[in-house]
Amino acid sequence: MKFNKILENIKNYEAGKPIELIVREFGVEPKDVLKLASNENPVGTSKMVVQALKKSANKAHLYPDDSMYELKDSLAKKYSIKPKNIIIGSGSDQVIEFVLHAKCSKNSAILVAGTTFSMYEIYAAHIGAKVYKTPSKSHNIDEFMEIYNSKKDEISVIFLCLPNNPLGECLDAKEVFEFIKSIDKDTLVVIDAAYNEFATYKDSKKHISPLEISKLKNTIYLGTFSKLYGLGGMRIGYGVADENIISNLAKLRPPFNVTTHALIAANEVLKDKEFIKKTLENNASEMVRYEKFAKKNGIKFINSYTNFITYIFDDKNSTQICDTLLKQGIILRDLKGYGLNAIRITVGLPKQNKRVLKALKALI
Template identity: 30%
Template sequence: MTESGPRAPRLRLTRADLAALPSYVPGRNPADLARELGLPEAVKLASNEVPYGPLPGVVEAVATAAATAHRYPDMGVLALRAALAERFDVDPERIATGCGSVALAEHLVRTTCLPGDEVVYSWRSFEAYPIMTITNGATSVQVPNTPGHGHDLTAMAEAITDRTRLALVCNPNNPTGTSVRREELDRFLAAVPEDVLVVLDEAYREFVTDPEVPDGLAGYGDRPNVVVLRTLSKAWGLAGLRIGFLVGHPDVAAAIRKVVTPFSTSAVAQAAALAALQQEDEVRRRCALVVAERDRVLEAVRKLVPDVPESQANFVWLPLGERAVEFGRACEARGVIVRPFAGDGVRVTIGTPAENDAFLAAAEAAL
């Protein structure tokens, strides 16, 4: 009761359906954990970053661009789109850039779906997919992973209905590291109606070593209903600057450029990306280091968790089920931050050899 009578019902100022929406979980700050544990430092293997620092020339390009921070960036991102077009041998009109590939995926949902339309994707896959689907008023159609923790493309094709507007294929899949091979992707694309947009999310493409895992741009980039997502956050070392791009039909790319938040690709990010793209040999060298460590870590963890799947990304997946959160806490208690997914498993990023050794010691103690 109030002095003037019964308390008025509380007004809802946001959408009621968002209450059930899971929050995106960022990797924990290693400095905070180190301080809690009284350690000199902690190891962060939770966010799929590459551990070798910015590429040569990037810091200098960022510093130069920062001197013009009082000016708006090039909204059309013309120079970067031209550089990407040259690097990947596509027309600049087929390219759109954004605040990481995740932002572009969200824009794709926005440009294809009206309320009630459906987005089909594998689950478990990238944790942002349900968030971007629901917040744009669309309906998630989650198709369970195979027993091997990968996409069930046959079931995904069967899940497509007249209301389906978008199908997301994460290849390699985050967080399981599993990948879709050429033959099964060919069958899937043949089964998908022409009016359904298929998004090949290839954020981890640079770490793929299996020749049977297709390059979406090379194999399918000319299909009108296929869009390929790439990022410079992972192998290209620009996670802190948020730069991603897509390649699709010119009409699709134009629609994305129309709805993208104005000036969301900052001048600093554009300059850094242009500098990074000149370092392809160094990127290949670093990816080779990651892949070598990935193979070593896989061999070691399979002695503890035999059904760890093959990974084509820069992380490995431990299918620990209900033990996932407990395992994550046990690793943190030893100064190693990993990424548990409650009830499913744990994703562990490949770091430096010393960081990976710290994880393996923590995993052996925990298991």
């Protein structure tokens, strides 16, 4: 059977290994598997969400509210914007897909950092759009500006992942908004802010305001409930932008693209201030633990504004480290696929981090 030739050069997204795989392959007891590879919330799921889902279990036979009124209203109040400035997606990934289908074609291109979230490139490949990358792996605004000015006629979308996944670095908001001002009004700038709540908690200068983004004519803010809010399994995210941008993206949204229970869970977790506070506090204190360990043991690391930290190795093989730990039931993310001899570690709970660092210490 013949398929679209575009598919020949598209690589599958490499997701973190699931717990079930480790149980099957290495005979590790499920309770002994520690998954710190996918940047999920180690605190778990909000109790308020669990209770709300129990109460709504008998709604599984009904289609969800396709207007998504309650969640849009909650987000609108949170960010002091209007519901018409919001689009809800099955994960913020789906909004990325909407953006590229709305703005790109085989005659256009996107611009991204040298190392960043791989789905930008994968979705662009679906359309046949070119991908321009900065020479630097992390975000360098001067490099973005130089490439944009030389390829302005081709570039339709610019992605700024702030903070950046899988590295963890983050630009200051002031620098970002100055950059946006210099971009043509017909080029869409995407601020992927999946981890921005963590960045804001660590350093207020990193905070990207959805309200400010909604006032711009060429920018969209992407948020997710998968990280801080602990709803990775629900697959729900959103975009905030000018009404014209949102109304055009909405034309690409399939009906009922988000489940009833995902909408209920997302709306409920926004109310759980204690859960959010606990998550941010744990991440901040345990991140310091990873930084101290790296300094003490001579490991290079990237100053992270996310819920993960990236360790970079000179004389150790990142794949061998990850494979060895995998057999012990510890799942970390090897970044060899990104061309880096590095591992990405989700910051877990104190007991979990103690186990990871002890195992790493034995290896190095």
